[in-house]
Amino acid sequence: MWSTLEEAIVETRSTPLENRPRLPRIALSKRNRAVVRALNAILVTYLEASRDLCETDSILFGAALAVCRIIGVKVSTAAWRRRIEERIAKALVGRLICFRSGNNRPRIVHTVRMAFAGTNVSFYQPDITQKLTERIDDLKQRIAAWGKRIRRYTERSTRFNQNHLFRVIRRGSMNHWSDQW
Template identity: 85%
Template structure:
């Protein structure tokens, strides 16, 4: 590739690694679509045998792209990354899948929505998104508010995932939050549970219970030692073993408390640096509703009437005049008007698979779904 580039552009000096990095960046960033890349490849490396085939294939490729973009009632041919035909998707089935997904999303809360996976930026996936674009016009034009629009877009993303066969999480997004019990705590709690069960068996044996299961457990507890169940000081050995298990349980419990306090301090320090308001709100104690008798209505009316009905003369100091004179020279800020172009530019610059908000919708879907009006694409 470097030798061919040097022949085509002898005036440009570039290394082999730099050229490979630029090609990799162009392919990953999707700067050009498949049709544009094919056209550039034919212009860069013309061939007599390929020209005739390219001229015959160009109308077919343009017709296929127009059919996908216009969403006419014909089968959509979806190509795989290697250029072979992968499968045919009927537009009626796609429209039915889209309608079912939108209805399902509208009746589902944000917490119970499935987690949308990250899709590969392949020609097959992009073709499905382009085919669903014209079908969204009817839904988006009839949208009542922003929440309904978000439900429509999430339903369309869900339909794309179902059409291409992507794996979806049916448990909802609320189960995968950071409030889950960490693995280290689960392991320690399992040790504590096993130790407590063993203590119970040892106490039963010391009390005279000689059932086979109890005896077998006691022998396993003293496995690897020189302790025998028939020796005279077996009761003392049982007591020592029980005390040792109790001390281990206490040590494991202190380890859980120490790890939990350390994790709490770490999270609070990090939250203090990022969002102090959220930290102070989390430190507030929950309000516990009283269980006593209800307050008297007359007392409540009298209390609030004394606060809001009677005039109050505030004794303001001279500092209020100083502050008012200093603020008089401040020019008020112009009102901020956010236009659709501003939103479109912000979405365009955002990463495709950045962590979504409460709605669970990635920027990839906001970029991929367009409204077609008079031959133009509008986000």
């Protein structure tokens, strides 16, 4: 349990808030309550050493993540987002630019061959640099579109959460004001 908790807290500290996974609700069984009680006892030492609210938040989220891992509940990150980030990583525009500037190392050449796979472009064409430039521009446009898709979703999600909090807080303050009158 200690190692799982420590790993989850370290992972949570290094992850921005918007990239944290959604945690599912867990069933209140005897086993799950026992795991939570055991982690609560361990958690005291971490919380006493906490210096500010952000650190306390990451410790608590890490503890919740550790509970899910110990119990065996599947924690899902946004699968579509991970796929898009993998596509961006596989684009390898930097290697194509290296090849265009004269780097002919085997790994670079292999990347260029992969970039032109499925097209009828060969390395021995006289206009390979023009084709390479077009391919680089195409990949840059795709990466920009994928990045915008992630950004749009993140902004929408943030806006939704802020509006929800505003409604909840406002509702609570309305009840507070009505109690005073």
